Amino acid sequence: MTLDESVRVQIDQLVQSSEVVLFMKGNRGSPQCGFSATVVGILDSILSDYQTVDVLASPEIRDGIKIYSSWPTIPQLYVKGELVGGCDIVQEMLGSGELYTTFGLEPVEIVQPKITISASALEALRQAATQQGGSDSEFHLSVDATFQSHLSIAPRTKSDVEAITPDLVLLLDPISASRADGITINVADTPNGQAFKVENPNAPQVEQMSVRDLKSALDAGETLELLDVRTPEERAIASIQSANLLNEEEAARIEALPRDTKLVLHCHHGGRSQQAAEQFVSLGFTRVYNVVGGIDAWSQEVDSDVPRY
Amino acid sequence: MALQIINAGPRPEETAGRIRAAIAGKFPDAAIEVLPQGPGHFEIKVTDTAFDGLTRVRQQQLVYGAIANLMAGTNPLVHAIDRLECLVP
Numbered sequence: 001m002t003l004d005e006s007v008r009v010q011i012d013q014l015v016q017s018s019e020v021v022l023f024m025k026g027n028r029g030s031p032q033c034g035f036s037a038t039v040v041g042i043l044d045s046i047l048s049d050y051q052t053v054d055v056l057a058s059p060e061i062r063d064g065i066k067i068y069s070s071w072p073t074i075p076q077l078y079v080k081g082e083l084v085g086g087c088d089i090v091q092e093m094l095g096s097g098e099l100y101t102t103f104g105l106e107p108v109e110i111v112q113p114k115i116t117i118s119a120s121a122l123e124a125l126r127q128a129a130t131q132q133g134g135s136d137s138e139f140h141l142s143v144d145a146t147f148q149s150h151l152s153i154a155p156r157t158k159s160d161v162e163a164i165t166p167d168l169v170l171l172l173d174p175i176s177a178s179r180a181d182g183i184t185i186n187v188a189d190t191p192n193g194q195a196f197k198v199e200n201p202n203a204p205q206v207e208q209m210s211v212r213d214l215k216s217a218l219d220a221g222e223t224l225e226l227l228d229v230r231t232p233e234e235r236a237i238a239s240i241q242s243a244n245l246l247n248e249e250e251a252a253r254i255e256a257l258p259r260d261t262k263l264v265l266h267c268h269h270g271g272r273s274q275q276a277a278e279q280f281v282s283l284g285f286t287r288v289y290n291v292v293g294g295i296d297a298w299s300q301e302v303d304s305d306v307p308r309y
Numbered sequence: 310m311a312l313q314i315i316n317a318g319p320r321p322e323e324t325a326g327r328i329r330a331a332i333a334g335k336f337p338d339a340a341i342e343v344l345p346q347g348p349g350h351f352e353i354k355v356t357d358t359a360f361d362g363l364t365r366v367r368q369q370q371l372v373y374g375a376i377a378n379l380m381a382g383t384n385p386l387v388h389a390i391d392r393l394e395c396l397v398p
Contacts, residue, residue, distance in 0.1 A: 070374040072390070085366040
């Protein structure tokens with residue numbers, strides 16, 4: 001149960017490498033365990049910048065951090081060199097608002113979201129409750145980082161927030177609550193029978209950007225990732241200088257970036273890039289832009305040296 | 310050659326006893342409850358004045374520190390603590 005001195009020094013350096021350091025399984029873009037994913041989701045909703053250490057990449061760190069911290073599980077969150085805790089403690093601190101003060105931020109007041117439930121959805125929920133619910137179980141709605149909603153029946157926890165609904169008690173965790181104001185829940189027919197349909201007005205959308213606005217943003221040196229979703233063959237004919245080809249390697253690099261990174265996508269006319277942009281929104285990116293008219297508009301309105309094809 | 314039963318493992322109550330003893334070694338005056346939950350899984354509740362004024366992470370670190378040797382290695386006696394409650398009497 002002793003920690004090798006070289007490993008201790010290595011962990012010391014990692015802990016000090018940033019104000020907020022999360023030891024986790026996997027990385028920020030693709031967590032490899034549910035507890036790590038939960039903590040990443042919480043941190044992403046509060047902080048734009050923090051460091052993660054993938055313990056799966058190093059057996060020494062994976063075993064060593066447990067001894068170093070006197071803490072037997074992963075993930076482990078360090079703030080200013082101090083262990084804050086694992087998944088359950090971070091969740092509890094989020095509910096109490098303590099997590100914000102730990103990061104030196106003003107606590108965000110938790111607002112009860114207003115949620116509309118249609119009569120048929122209400123009826124269906126009540127039926128589900130009589131079939132599945134225990135006496136201490138209540139309805140939960142969660143809204144994940146990609147704004148997908150999930151309904152479940154589970155016991156109430158301390159940090160749960162009650163939605164404002166006229167006829168039913170509906171609980172949300174504090175992060176879901178911050179994403180849920182204005183949601184409507186309906187019942188819709190699907191090929192597999194009836195299902196709940198949740199519409200969320202807060203879900204981020206792909207925004208449209210003109211080629212002129214793109215030019216000004218580039219000239220101003222704005223920090224953004226400009227991505228070309230066309231084929232290498234089209235790119236050989238015409239390309240915008242600072243755009244990177246979105247191949248697999250580039251996609252993996254982008255997916256590991258903070259979710260508030262500004263992504264600007266273009267193709268030939270704006271159709272393929274719109275689809276690709278929607279993909280990035282579904283991965284949780286919150287500032288995703290599609291270049292209207294694509295490189296063809298760029299050739300006509302910004303830079304006639306770029307050939308049209 | 311003697312027959313060896315692989316994965317039979319010690320009885321959960323026995324391991325619970327070792328957890329209790331390890332915690333009592335660090336907290337002689339504590340009230341300690343250890344409940345086996347499944348193979349290698351336990352719930353622990355420790356009540357001691359020593360926790361007074363400590364944050365939750367510090368309280369739990371003290372308990373985890375006491376049982377660290379039971380949780381170490383590739384195939385430890387104790388795989389996971391499903392629930393750890395530290396209370397001040």
